[in-house]
Amino acid sequence: MSSTGLQLQPQFLDRRAPPAAQLVSLIDPLATIGALLLCTAIFDVRFQGPYLILALLVFSLTFPGNVSKVTGARTLAREIVASWCITVAVLTVIGWATRTVPAFEPRVLLAWFIAAPAARFAAHLALPPLLHRLFSAERAQRVAVIAGACELGRTLAERLRGNPLLGVRVAGFFDDRGPKRTGAGTADTDAMLGTLDQLAVYVKEHRVDLIYITLPMASQPRIVRLLDQLHDTTASIYFVPDIFLFDFIQARVDTLDGMPVVSVCETPFRGINGLVKRASDVVLALLILLLLLPLLVAIAIGVRMSSPGPVIFRQRRYGLDGREIVVYKFRSMTVTEDGELIRQATRADGRVTAFGAFLRRYSLDELPQFINVLQGRMSVVGPRPHAVAHTELYRKLIKGYMIRHKVKPGITGLAQVNGFRGETDTLEKMEGRIAYDLAYLRQWSLQLDLWIVLKTPVVALSGRNAY
Numbered sequence: 001m002s003s004t005g006l007q008l009q010p011q012f013l014d015r016r017a018p019p020a021a022q023l024v025s026l027i028d029p030l031a032t033i034g035a036l037l038l039c040t041a042i043f044d045v046r047f048q049g050p051y052l053i054l055a056l057l058v059f060s061l062t063f064p065g066n067v068s069k070v071t072g073a074r075t076l077a078r079e080i081v082a083s084w085c086i087t088v089a090v091l092t093v094i095g096w097a098t099r100t101v102p103a104f105e106p107r108v109l110l111a112w113f114i115a116a117p118a119a120r121f122a123a124h125l126a127l128p129p130l131l132h133r134l135f136s137a138e139r140a141q142r143v144a145v146i147a148g149a150c151e152l153g154r155t156l157a158e159r160l161r162g163n164p165l166l167g168v169r170v171a172g173f174f175d176d177r178g179p180k181r182t183g184a185g186t187a188d189t190d191a192m193l194g195t196l197d198q199l200a201v202y203v204k205e206h207r208v209d210l211i212y213i214t215l216p217m218a219s220q221p222r223i224v225r226l227l228d229q230l231h232d233t234t235a236s237i238y239f240v241p242d243i244f245l246f247d248f249i250q251a252r253v254d255t256l257d258g259m260p261v262v263s264v265c266e267t268p269f270r271g272i273n274g275l276v277k278r279a280s281d282v283v284l285a286l287l288i289l290l291l292l293l294p295l296l297v298a299i300a301i302g303v304r305m306s307s308p309g310p311v312i313f314r315q316r317r318y319g320l321d322g323r324e325i326v327v328y329k330f331r332s333m334t335v336t337e338d339g340e341l342i343r344q345a346t347r348a349d350g351r352v353t354a355f356g357a358f359l360r361r362y363s364l365d366e367l368p369q370f371i372n373v374l375q376g377r378m379s380v381v382g383p384r385p386h387a388v389a390h391t392e393l394y395r396k397l398i399k400g401y402m403i404r405h406k407v408k409p410g411i412t413g414l415a416q417v418n419g420f421r422g423e424t425d426t427l428e429k430m431e432g433r434i435a436y437d438l439a440y441l442r443q444w445s446l447q448l449d450l451w452i453v454l455k456t457p458v459v460a461l462s463g464r465n466a467y
Contacts, residue, residue, distance in 0.1 A: 024165065027123045028083070029062040035119040039111040050103040057094065061087050076124055082447035082454075084117045128165065141169040143207065147199060147226060148214035149173040149192060152242050156212055157191075168210060174199040176222070196222060200229040213239045249403055249441045267406040268444040276446060277379065284380045284453065285373040292367060299364060303330050306355035312368055317385035322405045325377045327385055328368035332356025363421075363460040369411045381449040382410025383437035394430055404437040412456040414440040414448075421459065 033055045040047045095101040146153045153173060160168045172193040193202060215223055230237060241262060250266040269277045303311045312328050319325035333351040359365040372378040383404040395401045415436035424430040
């Protein structure tokens with residue numbers, strides 16, 4: 001998980017992005033279309049007419065490709081498969097709606113559905129290392145200097161040096177302050193090139209391409225003077241606000257009627273992302289409820305016969321923006337607690353019925369929450385909602401706890417498929433769960449949601465940490 005809100009890896013293609021990043025963004029569409037070409041050639045089908053239209057559709061659905069920094073072949077494979085499943089689902093709906101599926105050779109489509117993710121996986125493994133070598137060459141890099149040897153400046157330098165695909169070579173730092181004031185180490189001191197007044201001369205004499213200003217915002221007079229001195233150079237100048245040292249959620253620069261503003265804590269579900277998230281929630285909830293309707297009826301009968309009390313247990317939880325919502329569950333206990341003090345279920349808890357223990361072990365008691373999803377109170381995937389009493393306790397103990405409420409609570413979440421399911425009997429366990437919840441807010445994508453949905457049944461059937 002990232003320890004800073006500063007992100008230098010572009011998520012999607014930008015015309016101002018370095019050439020390497022633009023090339024990487026073409027991997028997915030080109031590899032997918034290349035696999036289609038190969039499949040048509042193998043089965044001796046001419047690549048024309050409907051196949052050309054299919055190729056254009058695929059390009060529009062996969063371009064620009066995701067160029068996020070992926071660590072490990074397993075994570076890469078997961079992202080590719082999840083993304084491809086979404087693409088295939090969209091193409092299937094389009095083909096069914098337009099009645100064009102019969103125009104394609106079934107063998108070609110089947111082979112392509114298998115070959116495309118394999119081709120993308122191979123291309124992602126092969127191309128970035130090649131570009132890494134090409135763009136790590138000194139002649140292919142743009143030269144940058146950093147005005148400000150503070151923590152932010154050093155963090156920026158580490159990011160630039162750690163990702164050769166950005167095509168930037170950091171020559172060094174300029175600062176009026178000594179190492180004691182900036183906190184610079186020996187290596188950073190060796191990279192000091194001079195004072196701020198010497199920066200403009202150095203830029204002109206050494207053909208510097210990029211200047212990053214990481215001085216504290218409190219140093220406004222120095223920044224204004226520095227910008228005035230740099231007007232006589234051709235270097236591109238970027239100001240990196242020192243607020244990005246903090247771990248913000250969905251941090252980005254935006255404009256408000258032409259005025260630049262910086263988002264420091266925002267939901268990922270604004271604009272089109274919100275529509276995509278809601279549409280996926282409704283489709284998944286309806287599909288799951290229809291498929292599991294016989295199971296839901298059987299569980300309801302089992303709850304009614306196992307112990308006296310209501311079939312559905314309603315409890316107040318905090319939802320989007322910290323507003324109270326009512327969450328539905330199949331009753332699994334002999335009590336229906338919803339007061340100021342709520343004791344979490346523990347192993348061998350006497351309040352849990354025998355049938356309720358079975359439901360809780362496999363998370364079947366959570367199934368009525370798909371109705372909450374259709375009501376718009378919850379999402380299929382998101383941070384799990386906690387009881388109001390627990391929220392009031394942990395918001396005082398865990399920094400950033402309430403940020404998880406910037407999105408709707410979910411039936412399952414990133415924390416639950418990573419081992420933080422069931423009772424959180426220690427502060428450390430709750431901190432671990434919250435860390436994953438916040439990571440979900442930072443990293444959200446439809447592919448991540450799909451991966452969590454697919455992994456949830458596997459985790460639930462294991463029955464671990466559920467009682």
